[in-house]
Amino acid sequence: MSPAQAVALARVRASDAGLGETLSQVRELARRSVVRTMRQPASVVPAIVFPLALMAVNVGGLDQATNIPGFPSDSYLDFFIAVAFVQGALFACMNAGTDLARDVQTGFVSRLALTPMRGAALLLGQLAGVMALAAFSATLFLTVGLTFGIAIESGVAGALVILGLALLIALAFGGLGAMLGLRTGSGEMVQGFFPLFFVLLFLSSMALPRPLIEQDWFRTIATYNPVSYLLEAIRSLIITGWDGEALALGFGIAGGIAVLTVTGASSALRRRLTRT
């Protein structure tokens, strides 16, 4: 028996592959996810350019909204920059979903299933890759915002919390993308959900604070829309300072969505990784 084969057999005989080995698998799969993403400019560029472009257009066109009595800030950029983080997370969702769907379609998942890889490693690796891109884009959005004059009331610690929350939101939406990709096994199907997510974003407190939305139906939808609370948590750190309720709602909702979607994705992965 060769050394390589002896190692392989010894590992399966062990009752547990061990945390170290699982982390090694996660690291390699995350590396693959990042490499793949960086080699697809069509995935990276929109995830960065679109949120910045939407921010530029809205800040340029809606700056007068700050004159509305009750508007919480005198800078529309301070108010709107939160949208970029959530929109970036939506792109992360698409990338995670289409990548995994493609892996199902090409049989790459079957190749992985034939290795001693733990199922969780594939999902965690993919999501780690998604979060690496999210960390990059969130840092960029924050840098652009600071360059153009946003003032973060909660200070440096608040900026770090914003990045942390952006990553949690990316994990939540990335999990959703992964679940859709693994369940449908079709990149086209995953992309088909994209407009729906944008409707969710637009029907939130994206452009105005909820109390200032005049239309009752819109305000009601925005109130029930969890995206509003993700935006408001980020906004609170920039505009208000430390607002425990807004942060609890934001982190709670993002964490709850993350738990639901990652659990759903794990279940879909178990079904895909059929092996005896």
Added chain:
Amino acid sequence: MTATENTGIVVEGLEKQFKNGPKAVDGIDLEVAPGEIYGFLGPNGAGKSTTVHVLTTLLPPTGGRATVAGYDVVRQGRQVRASIGAALQEAALDPLLTAREHMRLQTALQGLPKAIRRRRGDELIARLRLSDAADRKVGGYSGGMKRRLDLALALVHEPKILFLDEPTTGLDPQSRSDLWNEVARLAREHGVTVFLTTQYLEEADVLAGRISIINHGRIVAEGAPSALKAEIGRPSLEVVPCNPDRRGAFSAVLERFGTAVKTNTPGAVAVRLERGADALTDVVRTLDAENLRMDHFQLHAPTLDDVFLAKTGESMSEAEETAGPAHAVVPGRDPQPAGAPA
């Protein structure tokens, strides 16, 4: 012999039925000896790939049992996977990664120690003649290069048993020949047991020491290619008349010397010669005596297609048409199994 020393494959009454679907595999039995190249031959949709997916633990069987390298495919899936390498029907590669990056990922997922991962990857890349392209993205590779990389990835952990599911489908003759040479070398020099599915009769003939022919989920013949052809025994004679209107007259004469058989040559008439090649002179004399002019004629030694025809009553191409869509698909895209065995 202990389980770990056994490097062969044993299959008994194996069945796989998909929910609301036909029995893709319908009670097959086979044994593959350690170090043997075993050809699993059949048309599209015959059940070849489904069998491979069951034997590689990617699909649970719905009946029968199978051991691979001495391990039960249902109860000892992890041990089976550690003992085998597999290159499935489509080269499952990431077009955005390079060959070296594929190797890095595969060696890590197979649990090779860090110290030997790079060396092992480079060694396989060199052996499969991919060194020049090792740092290029796989999306730009030719079909042959992708297949070679797929094979290299299957060999990372030095498996005792290699499953190759239609490894040369879609390849040009040179790439096909290259892959055949590598597979033969693996068996010859490293004692690797190879389970090879193919729809190419020639491939099974060249590579496999023994073959089985599967059709509609059942094995219809098994043995050495030469033995199976010898069973058919007699060659066939194919004649193309100068005047197509005289095919009837040609048939009447030829059938005095043997039984009519199907031919794919347009306008031709063919018979299996009862007295073998010895009858050829008499056939030519008789046709000449009856003033029947030939455009050309050809004597065919028995082929595996003849074996297939003799065993199933239809040619491979006809069987593909009647089989409908292939049952075997990538796991996860499969219909759900009707139920795993107890």
